[in-house]
């Protein structure tokens with residue numbers, strides 16, 4: 001990471017809490033008489049419950065209740081019949097389908113579906129009692145394999161997912177150079193380190209205190225208000241610290257709602273704790289997806305057509321969708337363009353967006369195909385991309401708000417040593433290792449939502465900034481602090497940010513790479529209000545800078561300077577004291593205007609990797625990685641670099657290690673734990689260099705900053721697959737690239 | 747990673763009295779009527795319960811603790827639920843992630859794989875025990891400086907392992923750190939920064 005002298009890296013503002021163990025995650029809150037809840041999951045993937053024995057569990061020491069479909073406490077919002085998607089316990093699923101309701105009937109829809117929730121006075125007793133619940137089933141054949149159920153594929157409702165074509169198909173049909181390739185990505189599971197659950201206590205007939213693991217405290221509040229048909233005002237949700245989310249906390253899961261219902265029934269606080277294995281079935285996953293790309297080009301490398309098709313799994317009870325094929329529509333200039341997206345309902349639990357949702361899947365196919373085409377054309381992959389580079393968005397026929405990928409190609413190529421890459425695959429060998437280079441591009445929608453921020457400046461020199469946004473790890477609190485510091489010049493250690501609680505002014509969910517843009521802008525707007533007020537005080541009658549134009553004042557290091565005469569100045573604190581203003585307290589709602597209609601706004605990324613492939617065993621090691629972010633102005637360089645590194649590590653997992661495997665005879669996972677589902681560990685990860693282009697986007701928001709949580713992973717897996725091809729001459733189109741797919745190269 | 751292996755003290759007095767009591771209970775149980783009603787009311791369980799709590803003495807972060815625990819309680823849950831030391835994290839409960847790493851008599855262990863009663867008489871150090879008051883431990887300082895985390899959930903375990911990693915003499919190169927230190931997962935992917943933090947602490951050669 002290069003340093004920008006104007007914006008030096010700072011330590012994370014919540015870092016001290018995290019390194020000392022002082023940060024409190026949901027499960028670490030305690031309440032008097034708190035009870036523990038654990039889930040018993042079904043052991044079949046499709047069928048129905050024929051009998052459930054709970055007596056032994058109920059009689060087990062410390063047990064306070066065993067809840068099944070026979071006695072689940074009421075959830076009034078679920079009582080009305082399920083129609084469409086409006087009444088679900090969570091934000092309505094994106095396109096039709098029905099949200100499944102926990103402990104509502106005998107029917108089993110997926111493996112691991114909760115069939116009982118057992119509550120006891122200690123975790124151990126709840127866990128033991130859960131083992132005493134015996135369930136018998138009438139089992140039906142389950143269907144969990146996308147490839148074997150393609151006949152059930154449907155096009156989801158809504159314009160976003162409709163088949164898309166642009167241009168004349170003949171251009172593709174008659175292209176002199178053509179390819180058609182099939183790709184697959186397996187089920188991947190978010191697996192944040194913190195186990196999921198919730199802690200809830202009814203503090204009054206219509207009042208609930210909730211400690212949640214959610215990416216949006218307000219979304220959880222709304223979901224509970226809907227489920228219990230009470231006013232959201234009575235519900236307080238707190239998630240100051242969250243041990244990772246990556247998308248799994250973007251909705252309120254049914255077991256969370258059920259826990260709240262149980263807490264009401266028992267009249268005491270109840271804490272649900274899920275196991276790592278349950279994290280594979282009850283909090284979503286990246287869906288298994290099959291993709292086909294057809295591509296045609298002329299002999300000079302001009303793209304004449306791209307067809308991108310994707311078919312992904314969803315649950316039988318809900319349509320899950322993501323924008324898997326959408327980036328293909330605007331990434332490159334192409335005479336003909338066609339995309340199709342379908343989903344296959346299966347006897348599986350519902351997926352949820354996982355870091356770089358859709359695009360990470362789609363970019364694997366598109367950026368692999370680009371590499372394949374470049375190879376067929378005998379062109380350098382970067383040159384091929386530059387040949388088809390577009391400065392305007394060909395899908396919507398309007399300019400990009402900002403796009404600096406050309407600079408990225410150049411800097412990335414230099415950093416990785418692209419000139420050492422041989423265009424002939426399998427040309428470089430070092431001992432037992434074959435060496436290859438690859439790259440991939442990523443993009444993700446950049447937008448600005450709305451948020452309200454309150455800022456309180458006190459005459460003792462302290463500033464408090466508040467917003468009900470959650471910081472799941474990227475450093476939102478740090479970014480908020482920096483923005484406030486840059487506007488008001490209050491020293492960093494006098495700024496306190498408060499977030500992750502519904503008692504604070506309304507803020508957005510953390511997801512979709514929008515938080516810095518949205519909340520950062522809101523912090524800027526509110527702090528600017530304070531600055532204006534200070535300028536008025538200073539320049540007004542009797543003010544120390546009386547007569548100066550308030551617009552011309554400069555605020556630096558806690559001093560207000562007259563614009564034309566820097567020797568005239570006043571410190572903020574003096575000013576507030578003199579003006580008899582102990583506090584300046586401002587709250588402001590802030591949102592974007594119509595700029596989103598005028599420009600296509602995206603963040604972009606590039607990933608360059610060097611891999612070593614063991615000639616005998618086929619083991620792949622990423623030995624060097626450069627990740628480049630073109631995400632506007634960088635607010636917090638240190639946490640931004642970490643976010644890019646984190647995405648690259650996720651990309652290594654996606655490319656090389658991660659695959660949740662189902663035994664399709666049973667419809668059940670066979671590797672639902674960290675021992676068998678391999679997330680990258682230290683040994684898989686080399687030093688990763690990040691390049692932050694750090695050029696403000698002039699249109700997205702006043703800061704010029706865009707999100708980077710998603711682009712950090714999008715395109716990475718393709719870079720690895722392309723490097724593996726370059727190293728070995730073998731094209732792996734089915735992730736992950738495990739040694740069995742490469743063994744015996746020599 | 748070695749697992750701590752300290753046998754529970756079979757002569758613990760309350761253990762013995764529990765066994766006696768259970769025998770007495772068994773005797774009552776042979777009286778059919780009493781047995782049936784005892785079972786119905788769950789009395790045997792209730793009585794057994796009191797005795798299933800085993801006394802345990804250990805030192806945690808230098809402070810002597812005297813607690814009663816069920817035999818099945820892990821050191822991790824003892825720390826988090828009974829001693830309110832929630833800095834030690836639960837990431838899997840299966841010994842697969844390292845989030846629960848603490849030091850027992852100076853050695854790193856997965857506290858989720860360690861039954862609490864096996865730490866009788868042991869010195870346990872958790873993340874809360876590293877800093878000296880306001881002054882951070884050098885490893886905590888280095889994690890902060892190198893941004894060796896994002897969400898912070900794996901961090902206490904990472905830091906406890908990192909300290910042990912240096913003490914064990916396994917931190918001489920990035921490669922060695924990556925290899926030896928594999929058992930601590932960071933899903934946020936802070937690995938490169940963590941390696942830099944460890945290298946810096948090692949290079950400074952401070953006593954840890």
Ligand code: FES
Nearest residue numbers: 839841843844858
């Ligand atoms: S919680 Fe102990 S190793 Fe994961």
Ligand code: FES
Nearest residue numbers: 896898932933934
């Ligand atoms: S910092 Fe989030 S898992 Fe390591």
